Amino acid sequence: MEWVTGVLAAEDYEVGRQIVQRGVAAVYLIAFASALNQFPALLGERGLLPVPEYLRRAGDRAGPTLFRRGYTDRRLRAVAWTGIVLSALLVLGLPQAGPPWLPLVAFLVLWGLYTSIVNVGQVFYGFGWESLLLEAGFIVAFLGSDEVAPPFLVLIMIRWLVFRLEFGAGMIKMRGDRSWRDLTALDYHHETQPMPNPASRFFHLLPKPLHRVEVAGNHVTQLAVPWLLFAPQPLAGIAALVMILTQGWLVVSGNFAWLNTLTIILAFAAVPDSFYAAVVPAVDPAGSYQPTPLWFTIVVVLAVLVLAYLSRQALVNLFARHQLMNASFNRWHLGNAYGAFGSVTKVRYEVVVEGTLDDAGPDAHWREYGFKGKPGDPARRPRQFAPYHLRLDWMMWFLALGSERGWFTPFLVKLLQADPQTLGLLAEDPFDGARPRYVRARIFLYRFASRREKRETGLWWIREPQGVLVRPASLRAESP
Structure with a gap:
């Protein structure tokens, strides 16, 4: 043999x-x-x-x-x-x-x-x-x-x-x-x-x-x-x-x-x-x-x-007409189907999460939570993380596309509780561990700054508000 x-x-x-x-x-x-x-x-x-x-x-x-x-x-x-x-x-x-x-x-x-x-x-x-x-x-x-x-x-x-x-x-x-x-x-x-x-x-x-x-x-x-x-x-x-x-x-x-x-x-x-x-x-x-x-x-x-x-x-x-992308056909994840970006998003929406220590009125001072990898502060240069995977940041991208799948509301609750484990996933907690009274989520349209805009403003991103995804929410029973 x-x-x-x-x-x-x-x-x-x-x-x-x-x-x-x-x-x-x-x-x-x-x-x-x-x-x-x-x-x-x-x-x-x-x-x-x-x-x-x-x-x-x-x-x-x-x-x-x-x-x-x-x-x-x-x-x-x-x-x-x-x-x-x-x-x-x-x-x-x-x-x-x-x-x-x-x-x-x-x-x-x-x-x-x-x-x-x-x-x-x-x-x-x-x-x-x-x-x-x-x-x-x-x-x-x-x-x-x-x-x-x-x-x-x-x-x-x-x-x-x-x-x-x-x-x-x-x-x-x-x-x-x-x-x-x-x-x-x-x-x-x-x-x-x-x-x-x-x-x-x-x-x-x-x-x-x-x-x-x-x-x-x-x-x-x-x-x-x-x-x-x-x-x-x-x-x-x-x-x-x-x-x-x-x-x-x-x-x-x-x-x-x-x-x-x-x-x-x-x-x-x-x-x-x-x-x-x-x-x-x-x-x-x-x-x-x-x-x-x-x-x-x-x-x-x-x-x-x-x-x-x-x-x-x-x-x-x-070779199937309705080809599956990234599919496993068994429980052991062997012999899988792969693929990426079968569709391309034409514009970029970002969900920005904010909190406040004030009542949720017109004079409230809202502060933005900073994520490690996803775009947030327009003046912050994007960072390199791959091959490390920031899972929460990736899910925030899907959230902006309309896919939530049950995790985002618990995330907001954890922020209201100032949960240390959850805050550890973020780059910046604007309240230094204190509990905010309210949190909210807003949607922004992001685009890269042009060369001229970058020279004049120093910004990496230009963003415009598009609306509210989650209105001010609190752990209190009463509505804001």
């Missing part, structure tokens, strides 16, 4: 394996750190959407989770810290230095721990990159350790994941907003994306003809290039580099959590070691591998067969 394990070995992908294993582990570390910092306030025992209440309602529909028999914030922190420590060990490459089963178990534990979090995360974990991270962690578990050559079948499954991610995003754009088809999408996208970063205004103000070129290049990268991932080398490696370059462009121009970063990491599964040696001849990653154990080969083949079977609905979805 030695010829079988030899055929499945990909000895020219050691650098790619190191990048993929350590990179995916690093993203897991960020994801568990995000859960540690934000989950209790958003979804904990006293959170906006408490997990215990959700589990009572959802029952088995919640999917597999370690919290099935009872959720506590203490257990959540134990899960998060375990994930952080294990992820850090994988980033350092310590499990990979052992036998093949060691990184296999380590990544599967990460996948299980994070599945437990995602399956009770409700709307705050309803993002495509959560399922992407889960599926990536499961597949990467079968890449083996430094003792054996990377399994070629696993590298193919990673490329299949990248293909679904890129091609799915391309197809959802062509089927969705007309602005993608007439090449005008980037006239709006950089300004209206969920959380602009420091460079987003620069990209927005680029000449419109260049925006057309960007959109056309995006279509080529997402609709044509992904097919080359399954071509012989050097075509597969070149295709991967093209996608790495375009995903890097998205990293520079916006805050999309770890979506783009993880895509870049996974694309290295198609870049052979010969590419690195061509740039730096001194690089010679090839080592003397031990023969791949038969048991590991069997495990890899079975895992690939399972993944291929679970991907069948995602394959059909890619």
Whole structure:
């Protein structure tokens, strides 16, 4: 059976394996750190959407989770810290230095721990990159350790994941907003994306003809290039580099959590070691591998067969007339459908939350709560947070589009209570921990300041009031 394990070995992908294993582990570390910092306030025992209440309602529909028999914030922190420590060990490459089963178990534990979090995360974990991270962690578990050559079948499954991610995003754009088809999408996208970063205004103000070129290049990268991932080398490696370059462009121009970063990491599964040696001849990653154990080969083949079977609905979805975007077809988040920005918002609305210590009359002095990432103070330059994910800030973007889903009223109540956990999610509490008498939410139209407006005013944003979303509300029984 030695010829079988030899055929499945990909000895020219050691650098790619190191990048993929350590990179995916690093993203897991960020994801568990995000859960540690934000989950209790958003979804904990006293959170906006408490997990215990959700589990009572959802029952088995919640999917597999370690919290099935009872959720506590203490257990959540134990899960998060375990994930952080294990992820850090994988980033350092310590499990990979052992036998093949060691990184296999380590990544599967990460996948299980994070599945437990995602399956009770409700709307705050309803993002495509959560399922992407889960599926990536499961597949990467079968890449083996430094003792054996990377399994070629696993590298193919990673490329299949990248293909679904890129091609799915391309197809959802062509089927969705007309602005993608007439090449005008980037006239709006950089300004209206969920959380602009420091460079987003620069990209927005680029000449419109260049925006057309960007959109056309995006279509080529997402609709044509992904097919080359399954071509012989050097075509597969070149295709991967093209996608790495375009995903890097998205990293520079916006805050999309770890979506783009993880895509870049996974694309290295198609870049052979010969590419690195061509740039730096001194690089010679090839080592003397031990023969791949038969048991590991069997495990890899079975895992690939399972993944291929679970991907069948995602394959059909890619070519379906009513394509689903960011959908999981099973409770384990394997074989998912992906896609992003099938529609582009043409104008940017922001919900601004304010409080006052006064009566809610015409002379009340209202003060604005500051969020960490979402636009607020027009004079504040957007900040870079990705690949870290600010979940509350992202939900505020959806709120401005009319999607609330039950969390915003509890959020306002927490502000009225001056809840320390909730205030910890914000950048600025204008009352320094004191309880406001009233809170309200107003809607503003935001746009990036032009170059002239920026020079004259120093403002990054120009905003105009559009109305009231929530009238002044208090914890008192009487109306204001």
